[in-house]
Amino acid sequence: MTAETVNVAIVGGGLMGREIAAAIQRWPALIDHPVRPRLTAVCDINPAAMEWFDEIDTVVTKTTDYHELLADDSIDVVYVAVRHDLHEAIYRDVIASGKSLLAEKPFGIDGAAAQAVLAAMAEHPEAFVRVSSEMPFFPGAQLAIDYVKSGALGTIVSARNSFLHSSDLDVNKPINWKRQVEFCGEAGVMNDLGMHTWHVPLRLGWVPETVYGVLQNLVPTRPGPDGSPVPCDTWDNATLHSWARHEGQLFPLTTETKRIDPGQKNTWEFEAIGLDGGVRFSTKNPKTVSVFTVTDVPGGGREQVWQQIDVGSQSVWPTVTGGIFESGFSDSILQMWAVFLAERHGSLGDRFGAARPSEAALTHAIYRAAATSHAEGRAVAP
Numbered sequence: 547m548t549a550e551t552v553n554v555a556i557v558g559g560g561l562m563g564r565e566i567a568a569a570i571q572r573w574p575a576l577i578d579h580p581v582r583p584r585l586t587a588v589c590d591i592n593p594a595a596m597e598w599f600d601e602i603d604t605v606v607t608k609t610t611d612y613h614e615l616l617a618d619d620s621i622d623v624v625y626v627a628v629r630h631d632l633h634e635a636i637y638r639d640v641i642a643s644g645k646s647l648l649a650e651k652p653f654g655i656d657g658a659a660a661q662a663v664l665a666a667m668a669e670h671p672e673a674f675v676r677v678s679s680e681m682p683f684f685p686g687a688q689l690a691i692d693y694v695k696s697g698a699l700g701t702i703v704s705a706r707n708s709f710l711h712s713s714d715l716d717v718n719k720p721i722n723w724k725r726q727v728e729f730c731g732e733a734g735v736m737n738d739l740g741m742h743t744w745h746v747p748l749r750l751g752w753v754p755e756t757v758y759g760v761l762q763n764l765v766p767t768r769p770g771p772d773g774s775p776v777p778c779d780t781w782d783n784a785t786l787h788s789w790a791r792h793e794g795q796l797f798p799l800t801t802e803t804k805r806i807d808p809g810q811k812n813t814w815e816f817e818a819i820g821l822d823g824g825v826r827f828s829t830k831n832p833k834t835v836s837v838f839t840v841t842d843v844p845g846g847g848r849e850q851v852w853q854q855i856d857v858g859s860q861s862v863w864p865t866v867t868g869g870i871f872e873s874g875f876s877d878s879i880l881q882m883w884a885v886f887l888a889e890r891h892g893s894l895g896d897r898f899g900a901a902r903p904s905e906a907a908l909t910h911a912i913y914r915a916a917a918t919s920h921a922e923g924r925a926v927a928p
């Protein structure tokens with residue numbers, strides 16, 4: 547099989563831009579992938595941010611104006627990782643150029659921005675668009691998803707998906723764009739971390755019928771550029787208690803997005819419990835998936851048991867990595883790109899894919915419902 551060469555450009559050479567550039571360099575780890583991406587261009591308004599990309603010898607274009615990339619016929623796919631207030635304009639321009647887009651979450655600063663991007667997609671169906679959300683590509687997360695899809699839960703009791711940081715525990719950490727409504731959006735931490743907690747539930751068909759939002763702004767000011775306090779007006783923590791349906795049965799679905807959860811560094815957790823079975827996975831112990839069963843214990847009676855499985859390295863797309871080896875964040879990014887480019891190529895089949903624009907747009911409706919709920923003290927339908 548001859549792989550199709552796809553030229554990739556990155557807009558926004560910050561934290562995520564570099565992570566994606568590094569992931570693409572590891573492409574040969576994927577077995578029999580139908581596409582071979584080459585990172586050929588990078589754009590950042592800050593020229594210093596692009597210096598790092600000199601490490602990558604396929605990069606032939608560096609520019610401070612992304613329009614230059616959109617006018618370049620050699621570029622097929624654009625990954626955009628910039629501030630949330632910039633998403634709508636840049637995503638729409640990429641889509642209007644007919645190029646494919648891997649958009650960073652939250653896919654626009656709010657619901658109106660997301661809808662405007664969907665409208666641009668409707669006008670340009672040739673542009674293939676997906677949204678970045680990599681945590682479900684941890685092998686343990688995939689096992690948990692497959693467990694739920696197998697029907698093993700039986701009558702569902704509850705489910706929870708969380709993304710937990712404590713990156714803002716230090717109240718003297720200087721302000722940055724992610725902590726300001728103007729740039730991050732009114733949904734605050736939900737805009738930052740919410741896609742991570744909704745990709746799997748929405749893909750499992752767990753669309754919330756009502757949402758009760760519990761939101762906290764724990765640190766209302768932070769040091770500004772000159773050290774004096776400036777407003778830090780975004781929500782830090784958000785817990786959303788929802789009612790959703792699994793196989794027709796209503797159940798409580800909880801999602802948590804926390805910037806201040808002392809002790810947590812970057813933890814994604816998924817748990818689903820039913821009368822017949824249960825499954826738990828946390829990136830805190832990324833090798834381990836726990837499954838629940840009721841079983842006959844030799845020499846004992848019938849007992850409830852949580853059992854631990856070591857999951858190894860394999861996720862959605864097979865890799866050369868030994869099956870018993872460990873997997874991490876960078877591997878999940880590589881897997882997300884593998885499924886994004888495979889789906890664009892028409893080769894993903896029924897495997898778990900990257901988050902869809904419609905799912906991202908729905909998250910904005912969920913965040914709005916959560917904010918209204920928090921303000922009014924009642925459950926709200928998204």
Ligand SMILES: NC(=O)c1ccc[n+]([C@@H]2O[C@H](COP(=O)([O-])OP(=O)(O)OC[C@H]3O[C@@H](n4cnc5c(N)ncnc54)[C@H](O)[C@@H]3O)[C@@H](O)[C@H]2O)c1
Nearest residue numbers: 557558559560561562589590591592595627628650651678
């Ligand atoms: N998927 C994930 O796990 C994950 C993690 C962190 C951030 N993100 C998302 O990625 C996006 C960017 O976050 P980040 O942490 O990389 O931010 P960042 O601040 O580290 O980087 C953003 C970069 O964009 C550049 N930029 C600003 N305006 C630009 C423009 N008009 N054209 C080109 N470049 C421009 C900035 O100079 C900066 O280098 C956000 O949407 C964020 O929510 C995703």
